[in-house]
Structure formats: C-alpha cells, structure tokens
Amino acid sequence: MLSQAERRLTFVVLGLVAIATLYPLALLVNTALSPLHGTSGVTFRHPLSLEAFGYAWREGNFSRYMLNTAIVTVTVVIVSAVLSIMAAYAVAVLKPPGARLVLYVSIFGFMLPTEALIVPWYYQLLPLNLVNTYWAMILPQIAQSVAFGTFWLQIAFRALPATLSESAVLDGASRWTSLWRVMTPNVAPAIRTMVALVFLWTWNSFMLPLVMVSNQSLYVVTVGLSNFQGSHFNNYSALAAGSILVALPVVVVYFFSQRSFISGLLAGSVVE
Amino acid sequence: MDDVVLTERARGVDRERAQPRRSRFRPGAARRADILWGYLLLLPAVAFLAVLLVEPFIKALQYSLESWDGIGPARYVGFANYKQLWTDPVERDSLVHLAILFCFYSLIPTAAGLAAAAAIRRGNRRGMSFFRVAFFLPQVIVTVVAAIVWTWILAPSGPATLNGLLHVLGLGPAVGRPWLGNFNTALVAVGLIAVWLDFGLCFVLFLAGIQRIGPDLYDAARMDGAGIFREFTSLTVPLLRREIGAALTISVVAALQSFTLIYQATDGGPGYATMVPGLLVYRYGFQLGEVGAASALGIAMAVIIFGLTFAIRALIERKAT
Numbered sequence: 001m002l003s004q005a006e007r008r009l010t011f012v013v014l015g016l017v018a019i020a021t022l023y024p025l026a027l028l029v030n031t032a033l034s035p036l037h038g039t040s041g042v043t044f045r046h047p048l049s050l051e052a053f054g055y056a057w058r059e060g061n062f063s064r065y066m067l068n069t070a071i072v073t074v075t076v077v078i079v080s081a082v083l084s085i086m087a088a089y090a091v092a093v094l095k096p097p098g099a100r101l102v103l104y105v106s107i108f109g110f111m112l113p114t115e116a117l118i119v120p121w122y123y124q125l126l127p128l129n130l131v132n133t134y135w136a137m138i139l140p141q142i143a144q145s146v147a148f149g150t151f152w153l154q155i156a157f158r159a160l161p162a163t164l165s166e167s168a169v170l171d172g173a174s175r176w177t178s179l180w181r182v183m184t185p186n187v188a189p190a191i192r193t194m195v196a197l198v199f200l201w202t203w204n205s206f207m208l209p210l211v212m213v214s215n216q217s218l219y220v221v222t223v224g225l226s227n228f229q230g231s232h233f234n235n236y237s238a239l240a241a242g243s244i245l246v247a248l249p250v251v252v253v254y255f256f257s258q259r260s261f262i263s264g265l266l267a268g269s270v271v272e
Numbered sequence: 273m274d275d276v277v278l279t280e281r282a283r284g285v286d287r288e289r290a291q292p293r294r295s296r297f298r299p300g301a302a303r304r305a306d307i308l309w310g311y312l313l314l315l316p317a318v319a320f321l322a323v324l325l326v327e328p329f330i331k332a333l334q335y336s337l338e339s340w341d342g343i344g345p346a347r348y349v350g351f352a353n354y355k356q357l358w359t360d361p362v363e364r365d366s367l368v369h370l371a372i373l374f375c376f377y378s379l380i381p382t383a384a385g386l387a388a389a390a391a392i393r394r395g396n397r398r399g400m401s402f403f404r405v406a407f408f409l410p411q412v413i414v415t416v417v418a419a420i421v422w423t424w425i426l427a428p429s430g431p432a433t434l435n436g437l438l439h440v441l442g443l444g445p446a447v448g449r450p451w452l453g454n455f456n457t458a459l460v461a462v463g464l465i466a467v468w469l470d471f472g473l474c475f476v477l478f479l480a481g482i483q484r485i486g487p488d489l490y491d492a493a494r495m496d497g498a499g500i501f502r503e504f505t506s507l508t509v510p511l512l513r514r515e516i517g518a519a520l521t522i523s524v525v526a527a528l529q530s531f532t533l534i535y536q537a538t539d540g541g542p543g544y545a546t547m548v549p550g551l552l553v554y555r556y557g558f559q560l561g562e563v564g565a566a567s568a569l570g571i572a573m574a575v576i577i578f579g580l581t582f583a584i585r586a587l588i589e590r591k592a593t
Contacts, residue, residue, distance in 0.1 A: 010391045011399075017388065018406050021472065024421045025409065027432055031424075042424045042432040087317035096310030102318055109325035111577055113528055115550045116570035119335060119557040120328035123342070143324035146317050169302070175309040204414050206532040207550070211558055222416045226536055229420055236424070243417040254412040258405070261412070262476055 032240035042236050052237035053245070056228075060238060062245050064217060065224035071134060072209075072220060073202045076141045077195055083142070084149025084194065085187075089179050091150065092157035093165050103154060109147035114207050122211060136212035137220065141205060145198045156190035157183065193260040196253060200261070203250050221246040329574075335567035342563050353568035363569065366547045369459055370527065370576075373548065376463030377470055377527035382519050384467070385474025390508050393482050393490070404479060407472030415469075419536035422465045426451040452538055458545045462530075462537060469533075470526060474519040481515035482508065517588035524580050528573055549573050 031042055035049040056062045087106075091099045121140050122131065130136050160183065168178035184191070206222045213219060219227065225246050232238055254261055336353050340346035358364050388407075392400060410418065427433050428450035435448040451461035489511070493503050509516070531550030534540060540547040540555075549569050557566030 014388060014392065014399075014403055017471075018403060021407055021410060021468065024418070024425060024468070025413070027424065028417070028421045042427075042430055044431060083317045083320065086313040090310040090313040094306040094310035094313070096307040096314070099310060099314065102314055102321070105321050105326060106317075109321055109329075111574075111581065112325065112329060113525075113550075113570070113573050113577055115529070115531065115553045116332055116574040117325070117328045118553065119563055119566050119570060120331035121324070122558070123563075124324075124328060124331070139320075140324050143320040146320050147325060150317055169305075175305065175313075179313070200412060204532075206416060206535070207554065210535075211554070222414060222532075225414075225416050225420070229416075229536070239420060243414075243420055247414045247417045250412050250414060251409070254409075255405075258408075262408070262480070 028240050028243055031236050032244050034237040034240075036237055037235065049237075052241035055238045056242035056245060060228055060232070060242050061216075061219075061224060062221070062228075062242050065219050065221045066245065068134070068218055068224075069203060069220040069222075072137045072141070073199060075134075075138050076145055076202045077198050079138075080142045080145035080149055080198055081191060081195055083146050084153050085184055085191065086179070087146065087150040088153035088157050089183055092154040093160075093162075093183070094175065103151065106147040106150040110144065110151055114144075114205075118207060118211055121208075125212070132213055132215050132218065134218065137205075137209045140208060141202050145194075145201070149194050149198070152194055153187060153190055156187040160186055189260070192257060196257045196260040199253060200250055332567045332570055335563050336571050338564045340563040341561035343561070346564075349564065353564045354572070356565060357568065357572055362544050362547060363549075363552060363565075365544060366549050366552050367572075369546065369548050372459060373463060373466060373527045373530060374524060376460075376466040377530070378520055378523040380463075380467050381470040381474045381523060382516060384471055385478050385519065386504075386508065386512070386516070388471075388475050389478035389482055390504055392479065393508075400479075404476055407475045409472065410469050411473050415532040416536050418465065418469065419533050422468070423452060423537050426461050426464075428453065453542055455542055455545045458538055458542060462534060462546050465533060465537065466527070466530070470523045473522065477515045477519050478512055481512040485511050513588050517584050520584045521581055524584070525577060528577055 027042065030044065032052055033048050033050070034043070034046040034052065036051050036055055087102065090096065091103050117140070121136075125131050125136050125139075130139070164186065165175075165178055165183060168182040169175060173181065204222065205220075206226070209220045209223050210226075213223065216227075225242055228242055229239055335346075337348060337350060338346040339349045339352070356363055357367065392403065424430075424432065425434055427435075429435055434451065438448045449457060451457050451464075485507075489507060490503065493507050498506065529550060530548055531554065534546055534548050534551050535554070538546040540551050549572065553566045553569050553573075555566075556562040556569065
C-alpha cells in the first residue's frame with residue numbers, strides 16, 4: 001500500500017528536480033529583464049527592463065542572425081521533407097530493384113556523426129566556392145535530414161495498406177498524383193514529426209556553420225550568440241536577451257508539437 | 273522476395289479490376305511504371321546521399337591514411353593517424369573523457385529517469401503533465417544557450433551561482449570552487465550539465481513506457497507481495513527494455529556530439545581537462561592543419577557510434593529472449 005509519507009517524499013523529490021531543471025531557464029529570463037550594464041554579475045534583484053532585448057536585436061546583430069538561421073532552417077526543412085517523402089514512397093511502395101540499398105545507405109548516413117564528415121565537406125565545397133555561403137550550411141544538412149527522413153517515412157508508408165496506392169493508380173491517377181494526393185496525407189503525423197526534428201536539429205546546429213562561415217553577415221544564431229558571448233561576456237543582460245531570442249522559436253515549436261518531438265526522438269534510435 | 277509477391281498481387285488486382293476498363297494495365301506495364309517512377313522519385317535523394325554522405329565518408333577514410341595540411345601535397349602514412357589515437361596523450365585522454373561523459377550523458381540520466389518514472393507511477397498522478405513538460409524542456413533549449421547559462425551558474429562566485437547556494441547552506445569554503453576552471457572538477461561539471469540535458473528525455477520515454485504497460489501487471493505483482501525494489505527490477509526494468517535501449521542510444525550519440533557544449537563552456541580546458549574527440553576534430557582539421565589526424569578521429573567516432581548502437585541493440589534483444 002502506498003503510504004502518505006511515500007507520496008509526499010516522491011512529490012518533494014520530483015519538485016526539487018523540477019526546480020533544478022527550471023532554475024537555469026528562470027535565471028536566463030530574469031537576467032534578460034535586467035537593465036543594460038546595470039549589474040556587475042548575474043543577480044536576482046534588479047529593476048525590470050526590456051532594453052536588453054532591443055540592444056541584442058540591433059547592436060548585437062541578432063536580427064541578422066535570426067534571418068540567416070530562418071533562411072537555412074526553412075530551406076533544409078522544406079527540401080529534405082519533399083525529397084524524403086519521394087524517396088520513402090519509392091522505397092516502401094514502388095520498390096524498384098536496389099531500393100533496399102538506398103534504405104541501408106540512408107540508415108548508415110543518418111548514424112554518421114557530423115564530426116566524421118565535416119573535414120571532407122569543407123574540402124568538397126571549398127573548390128566550388130561554396131564555403132562562406134548559405135549553401136555550405138544548407139546542402140550538408142539536407143543530406144543528413146534526407147537520410148533520416150527516408151528511413152523514418154518509409155516506415156510510415158509501409159504501414160499503409162497496399163490497396164491504397166494500387167487503387168489510386170488503377171483509378172487512373174499517375175504515381176506522382178497518387179503520392180501527393182493519396183499517400184502523403186495518410187502519413188501526415190510522421191511528416192510532422194520529421195519536420196519538428198529537422199527544425200530542431202538545423203536551428204541548433206553549431207559545428208557546421210562555425211566551420212563553413214567566417215563572414216559575420218552570414219552567421220546563424222548559434223554562431224552569432226557564441227561570438228557575442230566572446231565580445232560581451234560581462235554584458236549579462238544583453239547576453240541573456242540574445243539567448244532567449246535564439247532559444248524561443250524552438251521552445252514555441254516544442255510546445256505546439258510535444259507529441260511529435262517525443263515520438264520522433266524515440267524513433268530516431270529504433271534503427272532496424 | 274518482396275518484389276515477386278508484390279508483382280503477383282498486382283497481377284491479381286489487374287485481372288479482377290483493371291482489365292475490363294483499361295487494356296494498358298497489363299501485368300508488366302504496371303510493374304514497369306512502378307520501377308520507372310521509383311527511380312525518378314529516388315533520384316534527388318540518392319544524389320544528396322551519394323555526394324554529401326557516401327563520398328565524403330570515403331574521402332574521410334582516405335584522408336585518415338594521409339598526412340595533409342589542407343593546402344600542400346598529401347603523403348600516405350598508413351595507419352599512423354589511428355595509432356596516434358592511443359599514443360598521443362591528448363587524443364587518448366579525449367577518448368577517456370568521452371568514456372567518462374558517457375556516464376553523465378547516458379547512464380546517470382537513464383538510471384535517474386527510471387527511478388523518477390517508477391516513483392511517479394507509484395505516487396499520485398497530480399502534476400504529472402507538468403513534470404513531463406518541465407523535465408523535457410532542456411532537450412529543446414539551444415545547446416549554446418544552455419552552455420552560456422551553465423557557465424554563469426558554475427562561475428566561481430556570485431549570488432546566482434552554485435557556489436552562492438553552497439555559501440547560503442554554510443558549505444561555501446569547504447565545497448565551493450570554480451567548478452569549470454578547476455582541473456579536477458571541470459569534467460564532472462560538464463557532466464552535470466549533461467545530466468541536466470538528458471534526464472528529461474529519459475524520464476519522458478520511460479513514463480510513456482510505463483503508461484503503455486498499464487497498472488494491471490503492477491497490481492498483480494503487488495498481490496504476489498512484491499516490494500518496491502522487486503517491482504522495479506522484475507517488472508519496470510524488463511518491460512521497459514525497448515525504451516531503455518532508445519534512451520541509451522540517443523544519449524550515447526549526444527555524448528559523442530558534445531562538441532557544442534564543450535566548445536562553448538570550457539573550450540576543452542583548463543589545459544586539456546575537458547578535451548573531447550569532437551573538439552579535437554575541429555582543432556586538428558581547421559586550426560592546426562592536421563587533416564589526417566582530424567579524419568582518423570572522426571572515423572573513430574563513427575565506429576564508436578556504430579559499435580555502441582549495435583551493442584545496445586544486442587543487449588536489449590538478448591534480454592528479450
């Protein structure tokens with residue numbers, strides 16, 4: 001039987017863990033709301049002010065960094081989703097000879113860490129004059145996301161009844177129309193999960209843009225924030241405000257698609 | 273096999289339904305259209321996979337056998353760059369640090385997540401959705417942001433720091449220290465951030481698993497007189513092995529990719545106290561002009577990921593049978 005004491009103890013322990021989990025985030029918000037140059041360190045009590053956000057946005061150049069990250073992320077998400085849907089449909093439904101090999105390569109590619117590929121990527125893109133462009137951040141991440149997306153979406157396509165695609169084709173629809181009109185709407189939840197994860201990964205990516213881009217006007221938010229920390233390490237309120245600008249979009253997407261995030265993170269590890 | 277079965281099925285369908293309507297749906301024609309469309313739809317994805325994953329991987333293998341500064345001519349050196357993984361003290365230590373970080377990224381959050389999920393199942397469900405959302409939040413915080421705020425918390429002094437808390441508790445002089453700046457504590461301090469990052473992920477996975485199991489088995493176990501500990505080891509852990517495998521795999525991969533956190537929080541320091549393979553790849557590849565050494569480390573990291581992923585899978589499956 002559960003004693004009252006055990007219940008209380010559980011609740012207290014979990015509550016303490018929750019405090020430890022949320023404290024860094026609360027500290028960040030609290031610091032971001034302090035006046036610029038108002039404090040010599042991170043403190044709890046201070047007058048409230050929003051000026052740090054304006055400073056980060058304008059003087060800190062975060063408006064530019066946000067735009068760059070948005071360009072990279074939106075491109076990677078859209079292109080990789082479309083290409084993955086097409087490839088996954090081919091692998092799972094049309095099954096041309098050799099499709100299985102594509103599946104194995106995508107699983108392999110999805111498991112390869114960025115660290116193993118970053119050096120050859122750099123020397124691949126350098127002679128093409130793509131280093132220091134958006135493409136250097138976009139193209140490799142499309143490849144990584146397509147590898148994940150093909151693997152992940154083919155599971156969803158495979159789960160659909162075979163008659164669905166056959167009857168669409170028999171009704172005179174081309175395979176192209178059948179894919180987009182009949183099949184894709186039926187795997188919408190899997191696509192949402194993929195989009196949420198690719199969005200998170202691309203927004204959060206750091207090593208690739210750090211290596212590929214040295215031109216400050218092309219910095220994405222992660223590299224911009226890291227750079228800002230180097231030059232403004234004791235401007236705590238501006239640094240915190242910049243951090244919140246960087247983190248907020250992902251947190252918002254998370255709150256609107258919790259289920260997709262969690263099922264996707266689980267799926268990412270269940271490689272068959 | 274699959275393809276044969278599919279063709280047979282397609283033929284059957286054709287005979288039954290298509291033939292009266294359209295003669296162009298002869299058995300072979302449908303399959304030929306499948307194949308043609310299949311290749312067309314695969315083409316763009318395959319191009320990306322081939323040019324930006326397979327080719328660079330082969331290139332990395334090639335670089336790893338060379339001594340190259342990135343500009344001049346490359347020289348074949350055999351496995352010298354791999355031998356360096358354990359003969360060079362910095363590289364060897366970075367691998368040791370990685371092993372230690374596996375505990376913080378992977379084992380501790382898994383164990384703590386299991387305990388917390390089991391506890392919340394036994395306790396009341398009040399506030400469960402709050403805990404789920406709150407504990408998971410660090411997973412979606414941009415890593416650079418997490419690193420910045422944790423460097424503040426682990427700073428030597430100040431009211432908002434860990435040392436500030438220890439001071440209030442009267443432990444300041446005895447326990448407090450510049451956690452990230454001290455040779456002995458820096459790696460553990462980074463590990464602490466890793467626990468913060470990964471605990472919620474494990475917790476949420478296990479909580480979902482426990483809900484999948486449902487209360488019946490637990491009720492039965494209690495009827496048989498199983499205590500908390502017995503219930504945990506004979507019921508919760510074996511039934512959650514799929515989730516445990518997932519949590520271990522994800523967190524092991526996260527540990528290998530600790531580059532962002534380390535770069536931002538300590539840059540491998542003090543000295544090389546928190547140096548990890550990912551940061552060495554960056555240093556060798558893009559600052560020191562040792563492309564071969566960087567590539568060998570990158571390949572080693574890939575091998576470790578593949579090895580551990582398959583090991584975890586094997587472990588989970590052996591337990592299943």
